[in-house]
Amino acid sequence: MPRFRLRVPHVYILLAxxxxxxxxxxxxxxxxxxxxxxxxxQGVTRSLVxxxxxxxxxxxxxxxxxxxxxxxxxxxxxxxxxxxxxxxPRGMEAAADIIFFIFMIGGVFGILxxxxxxxxxxxxxxxxxxxxxxxxxxxxxxVLAVGGSxxxxxxxxxxxxxxxxxxxxxxxxxxxxxxxxxxxxGQVGFxxxxxNPFTVTVAQGIAELPLHSGMPLRILFLVLALAIACTHLLRxxxxxxxxxxxxxxxxxxxxxxxxxxDEDAATPPFRPVHGVIITACAVIFGFIVYAVxxxxxxxxxxxxxxxxxxxxxxxVARLPLAEAVQAFVRGQRDIVVAALxxxxxxxxxxxxxxxxxxxxxxxxxxxxxxxxxxxVAVVGMLGFESILNLFIPSGSGQAAVSMPLMAPLSDIIxxxxxxxxxxxxxxxxxxxxxIPTSGILMAMLGLARVPYGRWLxxxxxxxxxxxxxxxxxxxxxxxxxxx
Numbered sequence: 001m002p003r004f005r006l007r008v009p010h011v012y013i014l015l016a017x018x019x020x021x022x023x024x025x026x027x028x029x030x031x032x033x034x035x036x037x038x039x040x041x042q043g044v045t046r047s048l049v050x051x052x053x054x055x056x057x058x059x060x061x062x063x064x065x066x067x068x069x070x071x072x073x074x075x076x077x078x079x080x081x082x083x084x085x086x087x088x089p090r091g092m093e094a095a096a097d098i099i100f101f102i103f104m105i106g107g108v109f110g111i112l113x114x115x116x117x118x119x120x121x122x123x124x125x126x127x128x129x130x131x132x133x134x135x136x137x138x139x140x141x142x143v144l145a146v147g148g149s150x151x152x153x154x155x156x157x158x159x160x161x162x163x164x165x166x167x168x169x170x171x172x173x174x175x176x177x178x179x180x181x182x183x184x185x186g187q188v189g190f191x192x193x194x195x196n197p198f199t200v201t202v203a204q205g206i207a208e209l210p211l212h213s214g215m216p217l218r219i220l221f222l223v224l225a226l227a228i229a230c231t232h233l234l235r236x237x238x239x240x241x242x243x244x245x246x247x248x249x250x251x252x253x254x255x256x257x258x259x260x261x262d263e264d265a266a267t268p269p270f271r272p273v274h275g276v277i278i279t280a281c282a283v284i285f286g287f288i289v290y291a292v293x294x295x296x297x298x299x300x301x302x303x304x305x306x307x308x309x310x311x312x313x314x315x316v317a318r319l320p321l322a323e324a325v326q327a328f329v330r331g332q333r334d335i336v337v338a339a340l341x342x343x344x345x346x347x348x349x350x351x352x353x354x355x356x357x358x359x360x361x362x363x364x365x366x367x368x369x370x371x372x373x374x375x376v377a378v379v380g381m382l383g384f385e386s387i388l389n390l391f392i393p394s395g396s397g398q399a400a401v402s403m404p405l406m407a408p409l410s411d412i413i414x415x416x417x418x419x420x421x422x423x424x425x426x427x428x429x430x431x432x433x434x435i436p437t438s439g440i441l442m443a444m445l446g447l448a449r450v451p452y453g454r455w456l457x458x459x460x461x462x463x464x465x466x467x468x469x470x471x472x473x474x475x476x477x478x479x480x481x482x483x
Contacts, residue, residue, distance in 0.1 A: 032054055032357075034359050111328055140181055403424060
């Protein structure tokens with residue numbers, strides 16, 4: 001009897017289908033909105049919903065609106081045919097900052113690859129740690145998880161993917177293993193936030209809790225979640241080292257499948273010029289991380305910092321200008337799908353905002369949680385935040401929408417606000433591993449050339465384990481009065 005295997009379509013097709021479903025929902029789901037107020041949270045002015053102010057909005061339905069769209073003051077307009085077609089271009093406009101940031105990263109890594117610094121460095125590293133792949137994996141994932149948990153690093157990890165993929169292949173693993181080291185570690189840290197300024201800090205500020213309170217539970221959660229993630233990845237790694245045919249991407253990762261001793265022999269020797277490039281890039285990268293926190297840099301400034309890396313590397317390696325430009329363009333060409341998928345995904349939010357149904361969904365979920373027992377409600381909060389992340393894949397943006405409602409709701413149902421914040425960070429962080437609207441995930445998969453469907457087959461069992469761990473912690477937090 002042949003095995004049934006679910007085939008996930010190309011990510012563009014998958015996202016287009018989600019856009020169509022959301023557009024159809026704007027005709028069926030009642031429209032409505034909350035009033036919003038501007039409030040400064042941790043030095044940043046945010047638009048927060050005001051609890052108790054939800055008002056339904058009557059829909060304006062017409063043939064003209066169904067085809068070309070039609071706006072009527074004071075009424076909501078369901079998304080028509082032209083709205084669906086325009087959603088992707090408008091999504092690309094809205095996500096232009098991260099799209100061009102990804103293009104910049106691709107170009108800079110094209111230059112770094114041309115200088116030979118990446119392959120030479122990886123070759124030297126693996127010459128010393130060739131038989132200690134498991135130790136190297138745990139150490140690297142721990143460092144990245146701490147970065148995600150404390151500094152909220154996410155986009156900053158995207159440039160590491162090509163390096164980690166190369167390391168994974170040289171250790172006998174595949175590209176999926178390499179991207180998993182970066183993505184899973186970063187999102188585990190993001191979910192188990194300790195001082196993450198984009199999630200737990202914003203959420204605690206909105207919930208009027210002492211900043212960085214409840215730290216012991218979060219640290220314990222981080223340790224356990226990271227242990228589960230490392231175990232899952234190492235088990236997969238051992239399996240494919242023993243039998244390459246068991247790799248989930250054996251049929252698509254040609255570079256790994258063709259890997260041989262000849263490739264190792266072709267690794268260029270590590271030269272002093274490579275050391276200078278690495279040192280310069282490390283200093284620039286460190287300053288970028290600092291500036292994001294201290295100077296509030298974002299995509300444009302970060303992109304400029306990475307461009308400086310490429311310029312410095314080309315100068316130090318004495319690359320001819322024409323050769324450096326060709327490498328830059330080649331690197332950008334290789335990540336077109338990874339960059340543009342971010343804009344396609346943003347089209348979902350465009351449709352929901354145009355149809356004015358997002359606040360309706362939030363309002364309905366809050367009302368439902370009010371009617372169930374505390375243990376069920378806290379698990380429901382986790383599920384709600386996970387689903388909401390599909391439509392608002394920004395941690396701080398999701399906090400601004402959900403926490404003004406979840407904080408007072410937790411008071412009503414007898415759950416501490418600290419627990420509501422914990423449900424938010426877990427739901428926001430772990431779901432980033434699976435949702436196709438996560439720009440970071442899609443950019444990383446694109447850079448590693450790992451199909452989204454293959455990634456799901458690998459990560460869904462881990463996602464289930466981490467969600468179960470979150471549920472256990474949340475129920476225990478309710479039972480023991482976590483504050």
